[in-house]
Amino acid sequence: MSLEFGKQLQARTTTIPGLLLFDLPVHGDARGWFKENWQREKMTALGLDDFGPVQNNISFNDAAGTTRGIHAEPWDKWVSVATGRIFGAWVDLREGPTFGAVFTAEIDPGTAIFVPRGVGNSYQTLVPDTAYTYLVNDHWSPTADYAFLNLADETAAIEWPIPLADVEISEKDKAHPRLSDVAPVAPKKILVLGANGQLGRALRAHFPASSHVEYATRDDIDLTDANLSQARRWRDYGVIVNAAAFTAVDLAETPSGRADAWASNATAPAALARIATENGITLVHVSSDYVFDGSHAGAYSETEPVRPLGVYGQTKAAGDAVVSTVPRHYIVRTSWVIGDGKNFVRTMASLAERGISPRVVGDQIGRLTFTDQLAAAIAHLIESRAEYGIYNVTGAGEPRSWADIAREVYRLTGHDPAAVTDVSTDEYFAGAAGPVAPRPLNSVLDLTKIRAAGFDPVDADVSLASYLAD
Missing domain, CATH: 3.40.50.720 (NAD(P)-binding Rossmann-like Domain)
Known part of the structure; x- marks a missing residue:
């Protein structure tokens, strides 16, 4: 799939409250491309909270099919892709009526997603050499409360493009609980x-x-x-x-x-x-x-x-x-x-x-x-x-x-x-x-x-x- 140039910056709601999908303008020519991956004034004007990121992380993935998650951290996250393409899956693990709600989307450099605190985040790379990048508004802490969901949970029933049996998954991710055993994430x-x-x-x-x-x-x-x-x-x-x-x-x-x-x-x-x-x-x-x-x-x-x-x-x-x-x-x-x-x-x-x-x-x-x-x-x-x-x-x-x-x-x-x-x-x-x-x-x-x-x-x-x- 080729990268689409010239899109307008816009925010789209999803089936999970607070989970917002963004189209990012990407400008390119024969030399390559450029984008504003995070622009506070423009994005808050579209309704995104000024969530105050304090750390920028990058996960580089060599092979297609690399699969990670589903992790819900006690902070907000701005997810995008620097190179390559992913299939993303998000599951609401917060207390409330939308607990267990699922949203999926493909993310390339022209797309980003805001993941609110308590929403489980996971992805699968669709092409080799994919760089997955994310901003977070808190530092990792061993005393913080985290929630996890098994990638193969039958209730969430995520349709992974590459079957989980055919990809590398960490032993820790394989051991995550099913939805019925997940303690919902309490509000702040x-x-x-x-x-x-x-x-x-x-x-x-x-x-x-x-x-x-x-x-x-x-x-x-x-x-x-x-x-x-x-x-x-x-x-x-x-x-x-x-x-x-x-x-x-x-x-x-x-x-x-x-x-x-x-x-x-x-x-x-x-x-x-x-x-x-x-x-x-x-x-x-x-x-x-x-x-x-x-x-x-x-x-x-x-x-x-x-x-x-x-x-x-x-x-x-x-x-x-x-x-x-x-x-x-x-x-x-x-x-x-x-x-x-x-x-x-x-x-x-x-x-x-x-x-x-x-x-x-x-x-x-x-x-x-x-x-x-x-x-x-x-x-x-x-x-x-x-x-x-x-x-x-x-x-x-x-x-x-x-x-x-x-x-x-x-x-x-x-x-x-x-x-x-x-x-x-x-x-x-x-x-x-x-x-x-x-x-x-x-x-x-x-x-x-x-x-x-x-x-x-x-x-x-x-x-x-x-x-x-x-």
Whole structure:
């Protein structure tokens, strides 16, 4: 088969999700030929992940019929041919509904294929002197998990051009298991930090129990440890969700609180950003309305410049800035978070039950965000592979003041909303015994972008009623 010159670069899907076949333009004349075997900008523009190759390998095969595989490694692979021609066979060995799916194709210098992690790869040379080349995005490690399938597996039933009985196969490849004995390759791991906080507990409830989802507290992993890069085999992780933060906004105005806030909200995200960048991990970082000063007229979009008023807001803005440098990142900006544990809604419900008439701030405006919704939005961004960047996530509906919300809590719990009295922020904190952090008066976040990404937040009033009913 002669090499076809002048093809257009294009990507074609296959019967295996994520396995992409590429036509490569090859330019030739009487002297020979030339091709761009891997061109990052052009290939990512066609939908290929920027998979970050770190190693280039070449396997030269003297004879036709050389057969190797089926191997599934814990990394992605870009396969092409420098000279000669192969018959390639790929079998999906990943957990999921396509486990065991097979795809075959002939590959010559004008063709390449992207093989995602966990898909078994094998080939048979069709002509002598074939040079098989592949880029991978991790280095071989004896501690990594590999999966293998027998070349002669009856379920996959690969129709090899040259019968396996007539070719040389290594003893190791002959000993590989049949499909029924193959342990499916698990997805890359998800690590949730801050697992015991309000959001951490909601993420535990949202993600089904699975061996590839890990939860860690401050006691489990120290983000300020100089040896953090060695704390895990980070290449095994696909996502880190940073739900850990210092949120005591008033305490952050004290000398000790300031140090803790900067350590948790800026230094720790910087360490995670380095880990994520070096290992191709998606970093999900939870941000706050406190990065704004609250003086904006209308809802804050994701592109509004940050202007934090106090130490807490400053540390969160610093954390956002460093996380935004990670190639794969989601910064989820939220406000007025309510979940499992002590919070404003529970406090108001308790006051109502005890017959207390509270004075509640009436000049701060925003929307409640319930942690089950926040967890669902984070999962949606990860699973839908939404465009990386900043996303506002709060409850939907009309913005309210804290006093408005307090009155609604009283009403929903069968008490008189008139028991709640509005006061200004300045009046509420007048005579406070310790430092008081400045609060943004406008905490309303625009939800257009998260809706465009396919997630529609529930109305905060509806979530409030459901929360109190539970």
